[in-house]
Amino acid sequence: MMKRRVDMFKKVRNSSFFIYFFYLVYSLVYKIILKLKLDPSRVLKKNLLVKNPTRSSLFIMGSGSSINDITYEQFKLIKKNFSIGINSWFIHDFITDIYMFEAGNESWSQASKIFEYLDRDHKNFIQRPILIPYDSFWFDKEIKKFKNNKKLKILYYFVLPFFITKSMFLSKAFKNQSRISKFMNLNSSIYGSGSSIIRAVCLAEELGYKEIILCGVDLNNTDYFYEIEDRHLLNKGIEGFISNQEGNVHLTNDPTKKNIILEDFLKYVKEDSYFNSKIYIASKKSSLYPMLNLYDWNDN
DSSP states (O other): HHHHHHHHHHHTSSHHHHHHHHHHHHHHHHHHHHHSSSGGGGOOGGGGOSTTTOOEEEEEEOGGGGGGGGHHHHHHHHSSSSSEEEEEGEEEEOOEEEEEEEOOOEEEEEEEHHHEEEEETGGTTTSSSEEETTTGTTOTTTTGTTTTSSOEEEEEEEEEEOOOHHHHHHHHHHHHHHHHHHHOOOOEEEOOOOOOOHHHHHHHHHOEEEEEHHHHHHHOOOOOOHHTHHHHHTTTOSSOOOSSOOOOOOOGGGGTTTTTTHHHHHHHTOOOOOOOOOOESSOOOOSSTSSSSOOOOOGG
């Protein structure tokens, strides 16, 4: 009897109707929360992020050590296109078009050092949207004082989560998320999991970019560009900054820490007919190569 009930529950849970209903209710609740809690100017509007939609390539800038291999000419190419800087990318000299930052991990007290730097040197970022999950500032008391910082263009969004992580059900979720976004105008949501890279990939696809290039997404080590070349921290007056990574595998790709790891997600979306972008990796040093094709810098 119990097994029959469990099987029945799974059948209902995995149906497209239930996934659609879940996204509908979840989205309505969060749209109301954002409307009640925030000034409208602080809420993300995805349609305003892209000023030149003719650019077909989007570069996602992670902080892995392979970033130090990118040449001056390659950075010029990135600048001609569109780019998203992830988390610690504020430490790098290259200014991206937008930034995404997850500040809510209470085990990572270093977030406050990033925001103290941004508060000091806000001139470089004053017109750059900084996208942050709505609940980020509720966990770390050290950064709460920056929540309403008026020097920075901080925009809040809510995460529309992966409902099911298995391949066939992730595809259903993509399909229903796409439908409900059109129906409800989910301008303030970003689809994804607890991984910044996954959220950035989903955002890039939704914005219509045909090519997504992952830079500094190495995963097979926990070395960061600013640890290998400490001039980045020294030049910005950031002292004692360390990452929240442990061991030899990046948290984003550690199955003991995440329900869906980045590697599996990318395998799924490569085959998903509802995902319209091609994803490339910028360096052979990444564990994602050769699963992902290497981006040809010379052909672009």
